[in-house]
Amino acid sequence: MFLKIVQVAGFLGSGKTTTILKLTKRLGQDGKKVTVIVNSLGGVPVDGMVFRESGLKVEEIGGGCICCELAVNLANTIRLLKEVYDPDVVLIEPEGLAIPNQVSVGIASTKVEVELCPILVLFDVTNAEESLDEKRLGYIVQKQLADAEIIAINKIDLVNESTLAKYEDVLKSVNTSAVIVRISALKEVGLDELVLSLRV
Amino acid sequence: MKHKFKYLSFGALFRLFFEQQLDTVSSERMMTELVRNMASDFERNMGSGGLLRIKAFLKCPAGYIKADVTGVKKGVFVESTVKERVKRAELAINIVTQEIEKEEVEAIALRAMEKILTPLNGRFSPVKTHKNAAEPWSRVFHV
Numbered sequence: 001m002f003l004k005i006v007q008v009a010g011f012l013g014s015g016k017t018t019t020i021l022k023l024t025k026r027l028g029q030d031g032k033k034v035t036v037i038v039n040s041l042g043g044v045p046v047d048g049m050v051f052r053e054s055g056l057k058v059e060e061i062g063g064g065c066i067c068c069e070l071a072v073n074l075a076n077t078i079r080l081l082k083e084v085y086d087p088d089v090v091l092i093e094p095e096g097l098a099i100p101n102q103v104s105v106g107i108a109s110t111k112v113e114v115e116l117c118p119i120l121v122l123f124d125v126t127n128a129e130e131s132l133d134e135k136r137l138g139y140i141v142q143k144q145l146a147d148a149e150i151i152a153i154n155k156i157d158l159v160n161e162s163t164l165a166k167y168e169d170v171l172k173s174v175n176t177s178a179v180i181v182r183i184s185a186l187k188e189v190g191l192d193e194l195v196l197s198l199r200v
Numbered sequence: 201m202k203h204k205f206k207y208l209s210f211g212a213l214f215r216l217f218f219e220q221q222l223d224t225v226s227s228e229r230m231m232t233e234l235v236r237n238m239a240s241d242f243e244r245n246m247g248s249g250g251l252l253r254i255k256a257f258l259k260c261p262a263g264y265i266k267a268d269v270t271g272v273k274k275g276v277f278v279e280s281t282v283k284e285r286v287k288r289a290e291l292a293i294n295i296v297t298q299e300i301e302k303e304e305v306e307a308i309a310l311r312a313m314e315k316i317l318t319p320l321n322g323r324f325s326p327v328k329t330h331k332n333a334a335e336p337w338s339r340v341f342h343v
Binding site: 012013040041044045046047049050053062095096097124126127130137 | 207212213251253255256257259263264266268270271274281292293294296
């Protein structure tokens with residue numbers, strides 16, 4: 001059976017680490033062996049420490065971005081994980097400025113036979129206006145969203161229905177083909193639908 | 201493929217020691233204040249529209265405390281598994297930012313450490329993360 005690879009992308013602070021922690025818990029309950037690859041720009045991989053504290057098997061790729069200069073490291077790390085742990089699923093957390101399609105190119109270049117699950121991009125609805133503002137960093141967020149096959153609107157427990165509906169419409173205009181789900185990773189809301197959409 | 205803009209990432213690891221043990225409330229508050237203090241200082245240096253992400257992770261013998269902030273307007277998010285008093289710990293800090301020099305980032309982080317730890321009778325010393333590193337900080341540029 002092919003190794004399933006799930007990319008959990010999204011801008012800084014969108015909730016990638018929390019979502020991965022909750023997803024691994026869900027998948028573990030289903031009897032699946034899950035490992036994590038976490039990418040951070042800096043030399044001190046804080047997220048890797050969090051995953052390790054939670055008892056997860058994690059490989060860190062630090063000191064750069066896996067969507068560009070460290071794409072080869074990503075491919076090699078997937079192969080290493082397959083050889084050492086033989087997991088059913090690998091969850092990948094790119095750093096928050098990575099471009100998802102570029103990460104997928106790196107994944108596809110691995111020597112391991114893999115099944116790429118739909119690209120998941122998280123969107124922090126509590127920071128929606130600022131993160132979509134093109135005068136600031138909106139073009140990165142919009143590029144990430146445009147690459148998504150699933151957009152998970154995260155932190156839905158912190159906003160009202162009209163805000164959710166408003167930004168759901170905005171996201172549909174940014175990416176017309178992506179499946180949009182609503183989640184609160186922290187509160188574990190909407191994760192069943194997310195897991196179904198990811199086909200893991 | 202290269203990113204279109206330049207940003208910096210800094211990471212550092214410190215050993216902490218407290219003369220008097222910190223209780224769980226105080227240690228969580230320390231992490232919150234540390235990250236909040238850094239974020240405020242960054243805001244003064246770079247304005248409120250820039251990119252800022254700070255993650256701090258305190259590894260104690262029994263558990264951890266993670267504190268992080270995105271941007272400068274949002275609050276600090278704290279998660280703790282620590283249920284015992286803290287005397288020694290390791291603190292990892294990761295900062296992603298823009299439009300600011302490396303020396304300023306270091307100064308902001310160290311100033312916050314001094315300000316928050318001193319009233320708690322806490323001391324800190326940097327840990328080199330790489331064998332040959334001349335300094336604890338690491339950085340990455342993307343253009």
